[in-house]
Amino acid sequence: MTGSVASGLVDDAAVLALEAVAARAWPAVESGRLGPWLLRAADGWTGRANSALPMERADDLTVWAPQIEAWYRERRLQPTVAVPTPTFADLERHLFALGWQAGHGGDVMVAPVERVLEADEVAGPAFEILTEPDADWLRAYHYRGGPLPPVALGILRGGAARFARLRIGPETVAVCRLTVDGRYGGIAAMEVAPRHRRHGLARALLRHVAAEAAAGGVQDLWLQVDPDNDAGHALYAGAGFVRHHGYRYIRAAVSRPDTPA
Numbered sequence: 001m002t003g004s005v006a007s008g009l010v011d012d013a014a015v016l017a018l019e020a021v022a023a024r025a026w027p028a029v030e031s032g033r034l035g036p037w038l039l040r041a042a043d044g045w046t047g048r049a050n051s052a053l054p055m056e057r058a059d060d061l062t063v064w065a066p067q068i069e070a071w072y073r074e075r076r077l078q079p080t081v082a083v084p085t086p087t088f089a090d091l092e093r094h095l096f097a098l099g100w101q102a103g104h105g106g107d108v109m110v111a112p113v114e115r116v117l118e119a120d121e122v123a124g125p126a127f128e129i130l131t132e133p134d135a136d137w138l139r140a141y142h143y144r145g146g147p148l149p150p151v152a153l154g155i156l157r158g159g160a161a162r163f164a165r166l167r168i169g170p171e172t173v174a175v176c177r178l179t180v181d182g183r184y185g186g187i188a189a190m191e192v193a194p195r196h197r198r199h200g201l202a203r204a205l206l207r208h209v210a211a212e213a214a215a216g217g218v219q220d221l222w223l224q225v226d227p228d229n230d231a232g233h234a235l236y237a238g239a240g241f242v243r244h245h246g247y248r249y250i251r252a253a254v255s256r257p258d259t260p261a
Contacts, residue, residue, distance in 0.1 A: 115240030
């Protein structure tokens with residue numbers, strides 16, 4: 001992984017490189033470039049697919065704010081910028097000065113694939129990897145606890161994704177999504193069925209997915225997790241993941257009288 005992750009020192013180039021990988025792994029329905037910005041829209045489903053992401057350093061990225069705002073309002077979406085930190089901490093401050101407001105964010109965590117493979121085997125569940133999410137997989141995944149809207153399937157299928165699961169008999173008990181991009185393997189949509197939690201299934205699924213990724217040439221795994229998700233942080237830290245960098249969504253006002261909501 002670019003940058004000295006073990007020592008907590010990650011340079012700007014490493015952050016930009018991993019953010020580019022993450023953007024390819026979770027592709028929006030509609031995207032475009034505006035100078036150094038990647039604009040993404042997908043009917044409002046997920047922050048990643050509905051935010052503008054800076055793809056390179058620039059002297060003053062906020063000069064693009066009016067055009068970014070117009071692009072999102074034309075699509076009836078709240079104008080949102082994804083700000084990787086600490087690389088773009090100055091962008092945060094400048095957006096706040098323009099009246100934009102902080103939203104939720106996340107932590108990007110990374111681990112050498114060999115470290116994740118050190119987990120013990122869990123006897124019982126059968127591991128499967130799919131090229132398309134079937135009905136059982138989709139029923140097992142709930143984004144922020146809610147049902148998946150129609151736009152979700154196109155996003156989930158993007159990024160040359162594969163869909164992993166553990167089954168006990170006919171029941172799907174744990175799922176996640178894997179994308180492979182050169183040396184990087186991305187893990188997302190991790191979920192264990194409520195009545196099967198605290199039995200090591202999430203760690204077992206991570207190990208299986210790490211083996212699948214390693215077979216495809218992956219050297220480093222990455223994922224994104226809510227900063228307040230203590231259980232998730234404990235799981236991933238136990239599997240060998242460390243924090244690489246953070247990100248936060250900064251949003252313009254919800255609407256204006258002369259623009260669509």
